Amino acid sequence: MQIKDYPLITALSDDDLLLVQTANDSAYKCITKANLFSGYSSTGGSTPTTPPTATDYPTGMKxxxxxxxxxxxxxxxxxxxxxxxxxxxxxxxxxxxxxxxxxxxxxxxxxxxxxxxxxxxxxxxxxxxxxxxxxxxxxxxxxxxxxxxxxxxxxxxxxxxxxxxxxxxxxxxxxxxxxxxxxxxxxxxxxxxxxxxxxxxxxxxxxxxxxxxxxxxxxxxxxxxxxxxxxxxxxxxxxxxxxxxxxxxxxxxxxxx
Structure with missing residues (x-):
C-alpha cells in the first residue's frame, strides 16, 4: 500500500505528530506528518529525498x-x-x-x-x-x-x-x-x-x-x-x-x- 491509501494518516494536519518504528533498530521516533511526507510523490511512491530530522529528538522525554x-x-x-x-x-x-x-x-x-x-x-x-x-x-x-x-x-x-x-x-x-x-x-x-x-x-x-x-x-x-x-x-x-x-x-x- 502507498501512504495515500492510509486515510488515518492523510487526514492529519501537517504538524500532527506520528510515532514511527524504524526498520533497522526497531526504535520509535516522533515525526510530523509534513516531514513524513517530505520527498514523497503525490502518490506516495518514491523514497524520501532527505531523512526527516527536525523533530527527531530522542524519545522518552517527560x-x-x-x-x-x-x-x-x-x-x-x-x-x-x-x-x-x-x-x-x-x-x-x-x-x-x-x-x-x-x-x-x-x-x-x-x-x-x-x-x-x-x-x-x-x-x-x-x-x-x-x-x-x-x-x-x-x-x-x-x-x-x-x-x-x-x-x-x-x-x-x-x-x-x-x-x-x-x-x-x-x-x-x-x-x-x-x-x-x-x-x-x-x-x-x-x-x-x-x-x-x-x-x-x-x-x-x-x-x-x-x-x-x-x-x-x-x-x-x-x-x-x-x-x-x-x-x-x-x-x-x-x-x-x-x-x-x-x-x-x-x-x-x-x-x-
Whole structure:
C-alpha cells in the first residue's frame, strides 16, 4: 500500500505528530506528518529525498515545550500554566521559529506539576534568547539560584539541593543559545552551545517544583525549546548526540559545536 491509501494518516494536519518504528533498530521516533511526507510523490511512491530530522529528538522525554505553546508535546500532559495572571507572549525568534517571549516585567513565570519524583538523574535542553541582567529559566527547588546573575556568572541550582556559585563563569546576555544540564548523583555539568562549562560534584535532587522564567529573576528573552528527560544523558551518549543533531537541524542559525 502507498501512504495515500492510509486515510488515518492523510487526514492529519501537517504538524500532527506520528510515532514511527524504524526498520533497522526497531526504535520509535516522533515525526510530523509534513516531514513524513517530505520527498514523497503525490502518490506516495518514491523514497524520501532527505531523512526527516527536525523533530527527531530522542524519545522518552517527560517534558517537551516547543513552537510557542504551553502544551506538553511529550504525551505526558505536563502542560505549563502561568503562576499569575500573565503569560509569555508568542513571537518569531531563533531560526524563524515561534518562541515564548518574556518581557522583563517579572510577572510571567510558568509552572509545571513536578514530574521527576523517583528518578536518579535528569537532563535538560533549552534553546533560548538571552537577556541582560538576571534570569533563571528552570527552577526545581526553593533556592535563590540564577542561570545568570547580573554581573555575568551563573549560580545554577537546577536539579540540585544547593546552588553552585559562579558556575558557569560567564553566561550570555544576548543572542540565541543552547543550554543543556546533565545531572545525576555525584556528577553535574552545564553545557553552553554544546561546550562543557566544567563538571561539578553534588547530589542529584529532582526537586519539588518546576518553574520556567521565574518572576524573581525578571527575564527579558525568549524560549524556543525546552526538553527534559527523566534520566542522566552524558555528553558522549548517543541520545545526546542525536538530540544535538536534531536541534541543529531545526535551529540552523544557532552556533553549536
Amino acid at each position: 517534558l517537551w515545550l516547543e513552537g510557542g505553546s504551553l502544551l506538553d508535546k511529550s504525551g505526558n500532559a505536563n502542560h505549563a500554566t502561568p503562576v499569575g495572571s500573565s503569560s509569555p507572549t508568542v513571537i518569531t525568534s531563533t531560526s524563524g521559529k515561534p518562541a515564548l517571549k518574556w518581557n522583563g516585567s517579572g510577572t510571567q513565570e510558568l509552572q509545571v506539576t513536578p514530574f521527576l519524583q523517583g528518578t536518579n538523574g535528569a537532563t535538560l535542553y533549552c534553546v533560548f534568547t538571552a537577556s541582560d541582567g538576571n534570569y533563571n529559566l528552570a527552577r526545581t527547588s526553593g533556592l535563590d539560584d540564577y542561570w545568570r546573575f547580573v554581573s555575568g556568572p551563573g549560580y545554577f541550582g537546577t536539579f540540585r539541593g544547593g546552588r553552585i556559585d559562579n558556575y558557569p563563569a560567564v553566561m550570555p546576555n544576548s543572542g540565541s543559545h543552547l543550554i543543556s544540564v546533565h545531572a545525576e548523583t555525584g556528577y553535574y555539568e552545564v553545557m553552553l552551545d554544546n561546550v562543557s562549562q566544567g563538571t561539578q560534584v553534588g547530589t542529584f535532587t529532582p526537586g519539588d517544583r518546576f518553574r520556567i522564567g521565574t518572576n524573581d529573576k525578571a527575564f527579558g528573552g525568549d524560549i524556543s525549546l525546552l526538553l527534559v528527560y527523566p534520566n542522566f544523558i552524558g555528553k558522549t551518549f548517543k541520545d545526546h548526540l542525536d538530540c544535538i543533531s536534531a536541534i541543529k537541524s531545526k535551529y540552523p542559525t544557532l552556533t553549536i559545536s
